[in-house]
Amino acid sequence: MTKNTRFSPEVRQRAVRMVLESQGEYDSQWATICSIAPKIGCTPETLRVWGRQHERDTGGGDGGLTTAE
Numbered sequence: 001m002t003k004n005t006r007f008s009p010e011v012r013q014r015a016v017r018m019v020l021e022s023q024g025e026y027d028s029q030w031a032t033i034c035s036i037a038p039k040i041g042c043t044p045e046t047l048r049v050w051g052r053q054h055e056r057d058t059g060g061g062d063g064g065l066t067t068a069e
């Protein structure tokens with residue numbers, strides 16, 4: 001059974017910020033994400049998606065749609 005939890009934009013931003021600030025402590029971005037996701041209460045894949053969306057919203061990433069679009 002899956003857990004359908006909605007996270008506020010503030011929680012998402014905090015989680016992404018934690019990943020960005022902690023990247024130097026781990027061997028890879030995925031290791032960083034896997035460490036932080038349980039602290040937030042989400043899956044690592046969810047946190048990875050939030051990070052990719054943050055990259056698009058701030059001008060980085062793969063050129064996908066921003067949240068505003």
